[in-house]
Amino acid sequence: MAQPQALGEFLQQNQTIAPRDYCDQEEEMIEAERDLAEDAEWKRIQQNTFTRWANEHLKIIDKTIMSLETDLSDGLALIALIEVLSQKKMSKHNKRPTFRSQKLENVSVALKFLEREGIKIINIDSTDIVDCKLKLILGLIWLLILHYSISMPIWDTEVDPNDKQTPKQRLLNWVKNRVPDLPIHNFTTDWNDGKAIGALVDNVAPGLCPDWASWDPKDALQNATEAMGLADDWLGVRQLIKPDEMTNPNIDEQSMMTYLSQYPSAKLKPGAPLRQPTNPNRVRCYGPGIEPSGPIVNAPANFTVETFSAGKGNVEVTVLNPNGLPEQVDCRFNNDKALTYSVSYIPKMEGVHKVIVKFNGRDVPKSPFDVKVEGVAGDAEKVTASGPGLQPDGVMVKKPTYFDIHTKDAGKGVPEVIILDPSGHKTSVAAKVRQIENNLWRCDYTPAAVGLHSINVFYAGKAIKNSPFGVRVSPTSDSKKVRAFGRGLQPTGVRVGDVADFRISTEGAGEGVPHVQIIGPGGQPTPFELKAINNSTFDGNYKPTKEGRYRVMITFAGQEIPKSPFDVAVGPKKESSIKAFGPGLHSGIVNKPAKFVVETNGETGALGFSVAGPSQAKIECHDNGDGSALVTYYPTAPGEYAVHILCDEEDINKSPYMSQIILPPPEVTPENVKVYGQGIEPNGVEVGKKTQFTIDHKQAGIAPLEVKVTDSIGRAVPVQVMETSENVKQVYYTATTTKPLTVEVNYGGVAAPNSPFRVYASAPLDPSKVQVFGPWIDNPDVKPNQTTHFIVDATEAGNGDLEVSVINDVTKQAVPVNLIDNEDNTYTVELKPEAPGTYTTNLNYGGLKVPFNKKTVISTQTTQVDVSKVQVEGLEQSK
Numbered sequence: 001m002a003q004p005q006a007l008g009e010f011l012q013q014n015q016t017i018a019p020r021d022y023c024d025q026e027e028e029m030i031e032a033e034r035d036l037a038e039d040a041e042w043k044r045i046q047q048n049t050f051t052r053w054a055n056e057h058l059k060i061i062d063k064t065i066m067s068l069e070t071d072l073s074d075g076l077a078l079i080a081l082i083e084v085l086s087q088k089k090m091s092k093h094n095k096r097p098t099f100r101s102q103k104l105e106n107v108s109v110a111l112k113f114l115e116r117e118g119i120k121i122i123n124i125d126s127t128d129i130v131d132c133k134l135k136l137i138l139g140l141i142w143l144l145i146l147h148y149s150i151s152m153p154i155w156d157t158e159v160d161p162n163d164k165q166t167p168k169q170r171l172l173n174w175v176k177n178r179v180p181d182l183p184i185h186n187f188t189t190d191w192n193d194g195k196a197i198g199a200l201v202d203n204v205a206p207g208l209c210p211d212w213a214s215w216d217p218k219d220a221l222q223n224a225t226e227a228m229g230l231a232d233d234w235l236g237v238r239q240l241i242k243p244d245e246m247t248n249p250n251i252d253e254q255s256m257m258t259y260l261s262q263y264p265s266a267k268l269k270p271g272a273p274l275r276q277p278t279n280p281n282r283v284r285c286y287g288p289g290i291e292p293s294g295p296i297v298n299a300p301a302n303f304t305v306e307t308f309s310a311g312k313g314n315v316e317v318t319v320l321n322p323n324g325l326p327e328q329v330d331c332r333f334n335n336d337k338a339l340t341y342s343v344s345y346i347p348k349m350e351g352v353h354k355v356i357v358k359f360n361g362r363d364v365p366k367s368p369f370d371v372k373v374e375g376v377a378g379d380a381e382k383v384t385a386s387g388p389g390l391q392p393d394g395v396m397v398k399k400p401t402y403f404d405i406h407t408k409d410a411g412k413g414v415p416e417v418i419i420l421d422p423s424g425h426k427t428s429v430a431a432k433v434r435q436i437e438n439n440l441w442r443c444d445y446t447p448a449a450v451g452l453h454s455i456n457v458f459y460a461g462k463a464i465k466n467s468p469f470g471v472r473v474s475p476t477s478d479s480k481k482v483r484a485f486g487r488g489l490q491p492t493g494v495r496v497g498d499v500a501d502f503r504i505s506t507e508g509a510g511e512g513v514p515h516v517q518i519i520g521p522g523g524q525p526t527p528f529e530l531k532a533i534n535n536s537t538f539d540g541n542y543k544p545t546k547e548g549r550y551r552v553m554i555t556f557a558g559q560e561i562p563k564s565p566f567d568v569a570v571g572p573k574k575e576s577s578i579k580a581f582g583p584g585l586h587s588g589i590v591n592k593p594a595k596f597v598v599e600t601n602g603e604t605g606a607l608g609f610s611v612a613g614p615s616q617a618k619i620e621c622h623d624n625g626d627g628s629a630l631v632t633y634y635p636t637a638p639g640e641y642a643v644h645i646l647c648d649e650e651d652i653n654k655s656p657y658m659s660q661i662i663l664p665p666p667e668v669t670p671e672n673v674k675v676y677g678q679g680i681e682p683n684g685v686e687v688g689k690k691t692q693f694t695i696d697h698k699q700a701g702i703a704p705l706e707v708k709v710t711d712s713i714g715r716a717v718p719v720q721v722m723e724t725s726e727n728v729k730q731v732y733y734t735a736t737t738t739k740p741l742t743v744e745v746n747y748g749g750v751a752a753p754n755s756p757f758r759v760y761a762s763a764p765l766d767p768s769k770v771q772v773f774g775p776w777i778d779n780p781d782v783k784p785n786q787t788t789h790f791i792v793d794a795t796e797a798g799n800g801d802l803e804v805s806v807i808n809d810v811t812k813q814a815v816p817v818n819l820i821d822n823e824d825n826t827y828t829v830e831l832k833p834e835a836p837g838t839y840t841t842n843l844n845y846g847g848l849k850v851p852f853n854k855k856t857v858i859s860t861q862t863t864q865v866d867v868s869k870v871q872v873e874g875l876e877q878s879k
Contacts (some may be wrong), residue, residue: 033815047069049255058080062515073129111124150259188815197223198212198570205235209314224247251608290355296376301858302433317827321347378413380413380464387442397510402445405433405441413461420453431443450474454470484563490658497544497545501539506537518552521669578686581593582744590669591634603647603867617641673745687738689692690733693730698727705729706745717734717741719731743755765800773791776829783858784835787830795825796827804842806839806841819833840853
């Protein structure tokens with residue numbers, strides 16, 4: 001392997017002048033000094049890059065460098081960085097240096113360690129670091145980058161020990177092999193237009209950045225931003241340089257090499273959005289402006305065009321009125337991750353309009369759209385809006401927020417939202433309006449700048465009451481506002497082999513991302529996954545492999561969040577047949593009963609229940625008498641509750657369940673929901689036959705309706721929900737088993753009155769499914785005057801009365817039988833035949849003959865023993 005670049009080479013490449021080498025080159029010195037000015041562009045970029053590189057490694061020990069120029073002066077940060085890079089502990093040093101001599105000693109310890117590591121250091125000593133000489137500090141960091149990041153990445157092939165290439169040559173040749181279609185000869189200007197980095201990303205992960213070849217070099221910043229963002233998100237290649245630095249003509253090659261050295265070892269993460277080059281068939285259009293009906297005269301008709309999966313291209317929209325004349329169309333790019341466009345037009349007449357959407361000159365799926373315009377605009381004065389996104393304070397920059405628009409009794413129309421940023425621009429913040437229920441719309445937006453925003457809400461083209469709304473966007477980061485919750489953070493309940501999940505919410509906490517560290521038994525780090533669901537929600541999980549205490553530490557913007565660290569006692573792996581399901585295991589409303597069902601499925605043991613949360617919750621348990629129990633608890637405060645289900649004082653699988661309890665929504669009354677019909681009656685439902693019931697929620701307000709039918713082991717039975725009239729639903733399902741079913745009707749996360757319902761389906765009468773077995777039937781060795789028996793199993797034959805007769809075929813006399821009902825659709829039949837002969841057993845079930853005809857023969861013969869043929873061996877003859 002080639003030797004790392006010496007410090008002198010670095011200083012030359014950065015145009016630092018060594019007097020003994022260049023003292024006779026006055027003009028060159030003047031030029032170099034001008035480039036080495038404190039505000040030189042390359043130096044700023046390089047300092048930023050090297051700082052990010054150092055912090056990327058230091059974050060695993062929760063340390064951060066704010067300034068390379070000053071933060072290394074006491075030697076502590078330098079020692080910590082080298083220990084992380086080398087994975088070795090350094091010799092004794094002063095951990096609280098105060099005096100200059102102590103700082104010099106610490107830096108000397110670090111430099112001597114590097115020399116032992118084979119890193120050749122020239123023209124620098126400890127005083128340069130302590131005295132904060134930036135150029136030499138950058139040179140030292142460059143040596144570390146060369147040795148630990150560039151000289152030793154994971155190459156595609158083994159490196160020949162006799163290879164005389166420098167690390168720079170090897171990295172450049174690797175890039176050329178990866179991107180043969182572009183002329184790349186350096187680590188500076190060849191990368192300025194952003195196309196080279198797009199080509200490299202797509203070569204390392206084919207399909208991740210497929211449209212780089214069609215990128216316009218004039219859009220250099222957009223090109224680099226897209227490619228580097230994809231590499232950061234899906235290849236784990238951190239942005240050690242920023243897109244605006246890569247596209248800067250003054251970018252230095254050391255910064256580019258530092259960034260590019262991550263690519264040889266980059267691995268594609270699961271779930272990456274791989275796609276083909278531009279494809280109009282993957283464009284999606286949605287929104288009321290392209291629906292067959294709904295738009296009205298003189299009111300904006302809006303829709304969205306999403307192009308993320310289609311690649312990079314141009315969107316063109318044309319709207320033709322019934323006379324074939326074009327209407328004015330407003331089409332604006334939202335600059336979001338989904339690459340969407342917001343489109344709006346205002347119909348001037350009734351009739352069918354044609355909306356034509358093209359991508360790169362070709363029609364997208366279903367274009368042109370026929371839209372029937374009819375009716376008059378509604379009354380904007382009757383529309384109201386509310387939600388966190390309209391509050392004067394509390395909205396954070398780059399954090400998603402929302403508000404709801406209520407259009408009840410306002411007549412025909414569609415809401416439209418325009419957000420003006422502090423500079424008065426109306427396109428910098430994309431407002432996404434979607435209908436979530438009748439008369440209820442939701443607007444989502446993410447402010448991109450700090451300052452006062454104006455939220456303008458229109459209905460049918462006119463401003464609603466109190467619009468515009470003034471919202472002051474704040475930049476504050478506050479770890480105290482971060483919440484972490486979930487089963488994986490509970491003190492007890494998690495077992496070996498479980499997927500212990502948790503969620504982190506940073507809503508309202510401002511700038512920053514959460515960092516997680518999990519320490520298992522014996523102080524060993526535990527692997528975990530953390531995935532961003534959106535800008536303020538992160539889902540994490542880990543899988544314990546041994547019993548003991550696990551400590552989960554969560555920080556945000558460098559500070560621990562409330563309740564961190566979380567100590568979790570992981571128990572041994574245990575299997576259980578007990579199942580639990582119902583709304584109370586995941587949601588509920590304050591002061592409303594939260595219910596769930598527990599099915600034991602034949603497992604014995606003492607059941608127990610506990611609910612831990614922001615308030616004490618009264619618990620009631622009702623034994624259904626069929627191996628199941630209905631459990632109800634009453635939360636009195638909002639928040640997260642841990643619902644423990646115990647068997648013999650140990651949590652069952654998946655316990656504790658995490659239930660989110662919220663305050664009662666306005667004008668929502670689940671207790672007014674009416675449920676009735678054969679499908680919820682305890683008896684009367686037949687296996688294999690569709691049944692139904694009705695849900696009437698006209699008097700219960702507006703809330704989500706949830707209907708579930710579950711069998712005894714927690715499997716879902718398919719249901720069909722149809723609206724027969726406004727706020728009245730008809731529900732259909734078909735029972736597949738005679739085992740008990742649980743029918744849940746939940747409104748707004750709360751069980752409707754008497755829900756969940758227990759339903760016992762019966763099988764249709766079918767005597768052919770009656771099964772008969774036992775000694776009288778299967779054992780031919782039956783003796784006279786001996787009591788025997790047999791079993792009749794009618795569990796799959798439906799409900800009916802059983803009749804049994806046993807007849808002597810010779811005397812035609814019936815044998816007395818004792819019929820015992822086992823109360824589970826099985827029967828035991830006892831009898832005592834007195835005489836030998838042949839007997840016929842007949843059965844009728846539900847008045848119908850069972851297709852079973854078995855003759856049993858009782859014999860009087862016994863086996864004769866001839867003792868003369870018995871031989872005894874092994875006895876010695878007496879003398």
